[in-house]
């Protein structure tokens with residue numbers, strides 16, 4: 535199949551060529567004709583499938599038919615990095631067409647965004663928080679929107695953005711085309727789809743996970759020995775390429791990156807507490823080889839096109855089996871082989887079972903002398919017996935809310951739940967609390 539069959543205008547075809555795309559990917563084959571017909575779309579697809587171009591190309595073609603200078607396409611994305619990435623794709627695919635696009639998110643000054651609105655924008659890629667901020671300040675209007683894209687809807691849900699999204703929807707015209715993409719489709723996403731889409735075409739693209747190209751291994755270890763085991767593995771089994779390490783918390787990512795730098799590795803963290811510039815430098819540095827090791831949280835790394843990683847290390851296991859598959863899929867790309875190394879502590883065993891059930895086979899265990907799972911040390915501390923009722927109540931309270939300051943943020947510094955099965959979110963990234971990244 536060729537891009538010619540879509541009958542894009544000549545400049546778009548030139549831009550597709552300049553991007554080096556020879557053939558449409560499966561999601562592009564399916565979605566582009568439907569979107570060009572004006573249909574709403576419910577797409578079950580992950581980053582890495584070519585979904586950005588699948589919606590960007592027909593949007594650009596459509597926008598070139600009507601007058602410029604008003605915001606006519608709005609793309610909502612969960613993270614700043616993804617918003618930048620989508621905006622870059624639009625800029626490349628709409629090069630020399632005169633269409634203007636901008637990425638709008640928090641953590642950076644508002645003035646350049648306000649100036650861009652004044653100059654005129656056709657395509658707005660935004661994180662929900664900052665966009666709502668602009669709407670509340672009457673900085674822009676969205677009543678000229680023709681197409682709305684909700685990208686990575688499940689991550690936006692995980693990050694607590696749905697109330698903001700529902701507020702933003704009130705500013706949009708009812709008559710519009712809506713495209714909703716999500717890597718998973720739990721009930722909350724279906725509900726949003728029912729509220730926002732009209733008779734949508736459903737497109738499911740299974741991420742081709744080349745699991746047979748990835749060698750997977752589990753290392754039983756105690757929590758306190760994880761850093762030492764990581765250094766041991768990185769030193770004893772050096773890979774021919776870069777290593778992407780996942781931690782559960784922002785604090786964990788920051789700390790581990792520091793330890794690795796101290797041990798002589800060119801490493802960087804990628805986590806939500808870093809400034810936008812620092813996050814972009816970390817991604818760029820990892821892509822261009824300045825950093826051979828990147829220590830990231832799921833939220834900071836999801837949706838970002840970091841491919842061709844030689845090794846993925848689950849320093850902390852994720853809380854869902856699907857997230858594990860997604861993480862290890864960052865390696866073993868483009869027919870190259872890859873390694874996925876996971877640390878397994880005492881209270882990770884239920885999750886390991888879930889992962890193995892999903893994969894339909896068990897993962898090889900590797901024991902290294904001096905490193906072992908320590909059952910006794912991994913148990914949460916037990917309450918003292920024979921407390922008075924009153925003391926028992928107050929100590930219960932303090933277990934669930936230590937010092938009354940327990941953060942709910944998915945990337946917060948709380949330790950991993952000892953009950954992975956109870957985790958309610960799709961990617962197990964914690965409670966549905968609004969994240970400050972947008």
Ligand code: AMP
Nearest residue numbers: 555557558559581582583584585586587
């Ligand atoms: P996405 O899923 O949109 O994040 O895209 C993943 C990667 O695939 C990006 O680096 C795109 O530039 C690339 N890509 C998108 N469409 C094509 C295509 N038709 N052929 C080759 N690469 C593509």
